[in-house]
Structure formats: structure tokens, C-alpha cells
Amino acid sequence: MYSFYALISRMKNIDRWALMRNFSRENVQEHSHMVAVIAHALALIRRDILGRPCDPDRAAAAALYHDASEIFTGDMPTPIKYHDAELTGAYKRIEKASEARLVAALPEALRPAYEEVLSCAGVEELVKAADRIAAYVKCLEELRAGNKEFALAAAQTKARIEAMGLDEAAYFMEHCVPAFELTLDELKTDGGDQ
Numbered sequence: 001m002y003s004f005y006a007l008i009s010r011m012k013n014i015d016r017w018a019l020m021r022n023f024s025r026e027n028v029q030e031h032s033h034m035v036a037v038i039a040h041a042l043a044l045i046r047r048d049i050l051g052r053p054c055d056p057d058r059a060a061a062a063a064l065y066h067d068a069s070e071i072f073t074g075d076m077p078t079p080i081k082y083h084d085a086e087l088t089g090a091y092k093r094i095e096k097a098s099e100a101r102l103v104a105a106l107p108e109a110l111r112p113a114y115e116e117v118l119s120c121a122g123v124e125e126l127v128k129a130a131d132r133i134a135a136y137v138k139c140l141e142e143l144r145a146g147n148k149e150f151a152l153a154a155a156q157t158k159a160r161i162e163a164m165g166l167d168e169a170a171y172f173m174e175h176c177v178p179a180f181e182l183t184l185d186e187l188k189t190d191g192g193d194q
Contacts (some may be wrong), residue, residue, distance in 0.1 A: 004105040004114070007071050016075050023145040026069050026138055028075060034137065039063035039130035041176070042168040043123065050167055052146070055123070062120040063127045069098035069118075084146070096144050129169040132161045144181060 011029035040063070043056035067075070073094055081091055085128060099118045103111050120127045139154035161169055 002105055004102060007102060007105060008065075008068060009121050010071050011068065014070050014075055018075060020142075021149050023147045023149065028070050031134060031138075032064055032067055034134040035066060035127070036060045036063040039123070039127050039132050039174065042126045042130055042166075043171060045168045045171050051172065054064055054126075059123040059126045059130075061117050062123050063130050065114075065118050066120060066131060068102055070140045070181040072098040072101060108178050123163070124143070125166060126168065129161065129164055129166050132157055132164075133169060133172060133177070136161060137177065140177075140180050 011032060014028040016026045016028060016031055028052050037060075040056050040060035043054045043059035046052050046054040047056065070076075075089075078090060080087070082088055099115075103114050103118065104112055136154060136157040139150040141156055142150035143154060158173075161173060
């Protein structure tokens with residue numbers, strides 16, 4: 001019996017933003033879906049707009065599983081995870097051990113493919129940018145709902161995205177993120193910028 005997929009289905013049981021009061025709860029499975037959507041978009045921007053080689057499908061798959069280790073670790077809040085280098089290093093080692101545990105729950109023939117996906121090999125920066133953009137979008141959604149508790153997180157997350165200096169992320173932030181602040185009735189569907 002192989003338990004990998006049953007374990008992956010438990011991502012929905014892990015809440016994010018545990019230290020914050022949330023208007024709308026978000027779990028790791030929901031977050032991972034949004035990160036995959038954004039990573040796919042960033043890869044398409046890299047390939048089709050910026051003219052640089054990239055595999056959007058690889059980026060989407062890697063992003064879909066980027067937090068899979070949290071099935072065993074839970075979601076470590078960013079201020080704690082990055083408090084100091086020693087703690088960050090220890091947590092990264094735990095994440096790698098958790099990923100190995102997940103891969104061991106697969107048929108042997110599938111393990112190399114999932115090891116590659118879980119490592120985000122070749123698309124790390126796009127997945128990291130997508131992860132941060134998805135977090136920023138969550139902050140915007142909370143702010144739109146009147147939850148001022150996310151104001152500082154929004155500013156810090158936006159600064160971290162900008163500090164990456166990634167052209168794909170800058171393009172997405174300029175051309176796509178503003179739409180997340182609109183109501184359904186305000187959203188245009190004709191493909192043009194607002």
C-alpha cells in the first residue's frame with residue numbers, strides 16, 4: 001500500500017496564518033493551488049513575454065507540492081521560521097526529511113519524478129516568488145474585508161517580492177495583482193488592463 005496521495009490530501013487540514021486573526025481561513029492545500037496558478041503564470045511570462053526558456057508545467061507541478069512537507073511539520077509562521085539562521089537551517093533540514101518520508105510512500109518507480117518535483121529543481125525562484133505573491137494576495141483579501149491585522153504583513157511581503165528583483169514577479173505585480181483588489185462586478189473579462 002502506498003500512502004503518498006492520502007498524505008497529500010491532508011494538506012487541507014493544515015491552517016495557514018496561525019498567528020493572525022483571519023476573516024477567511026486558508027489551508028495549505030488552497031494556498032498550494034494558488035501558488036501553482038501563479039507559478040505557472042510567472043513561467044509563461046518568462047517564456048512568452050520575456051522570451052527566456054522555461055517550462056510552465058514544471059513550475060506549476062513544483063508549486064503544487066512546495067509545502068507538502070508541512071503535512072508532517074505543520075505551517076511554521078514566517079517570523080519564527082526566519083528568526084535566525086540556526087533555526088532556519090534546522091527547519092530546512094526537517095523539511096527535507098519530511099519530503100524524503102513522503103517520497104518513501106510512493107512506488108519505487110515514481111520516486112525519482114517526485115523527488116525532482118519536491119525539490120523545485122530549475123524553478124525555485126519562480127516558486128518562491130509565486131509563494132510570496134500568493135501570500136500578498138491573501139493579505140489584500142484580508143485588508144479588503146476590513147482586517148487591518150494584515151496591513152504590516154502586506155507591506156513586508158510586497159517588499160520581499162520587490163527585493164527578489166525578478167522581472168516575472170514585477171510584471172505580475174503590475175499587471176495582474178491590482179485585479180485582486182476589485183469586486184466581481186468591477187473585474188473586466190475582455191483581456192485588457194484596467
